[in-house]
Amino acid sequence: MDESKIMEVAQRAIAYDRDDTRRIMHFLTVWNIARMIASGEKADDDTKAVVELTAILHDIGIRNSLIKYNDALSIHQEQEGPAVANLILTEAKILDTKIVERVKFITGHHHTYSACDGQDFQMVVEADLIANSYEDDLRPATRNRIYDEFIRTETGKKLYKGIFPLESADDRLY
Secondary structure, three states: OOHHHHHHHHHHHHHHOOOOHHHHHHHHHHHHHHHHHHHHOOOOHHHHHHHHHHHHHOOOOHHHHHHHHOOOOHHHHHHHHHHHHHHHHHHOOOOOHHHHHHHHHHHOOOOOHHHOOOHHHHHHHHHHHHHHHHHOOOOHHHHHHHHHHHOOOHHHHHHHHHHOOOOOOOOOOO
């Protein structure tokens, strides 16, 4: 996919979330990490497009969730996200139905880890978890659990261990 199309989606997502700098910075961070993982895993062009577009749009449902439900619960983000993602992708003239449907699916399930059904989904999950582990200043034990349970790609593992030195079993307090 043409890089300019992905940039257009990012610009539209920034405009959509214009009043929330933290949310914008989060998706920009997730996007960069996701690009690194997709590149390191040697993903094909369609997979890279899905990963990048979903990384940009994964939390796009938060705004409508706050308006409709007065919260940003994962379930509400997942309910509201696909329609907004579809609108932004349509405005950016992303017309490949297979890519659009996959982005919408992952956006609508990105907190439902049991729904992770492919390498593209896994890369987005890992990028989001890496960003959240930093942004939420998680305790080492929590980071270790995230690594052990959810980080599966070799590139994701290298990034996670490089950013967050993991405690060895000998260092953990029981």
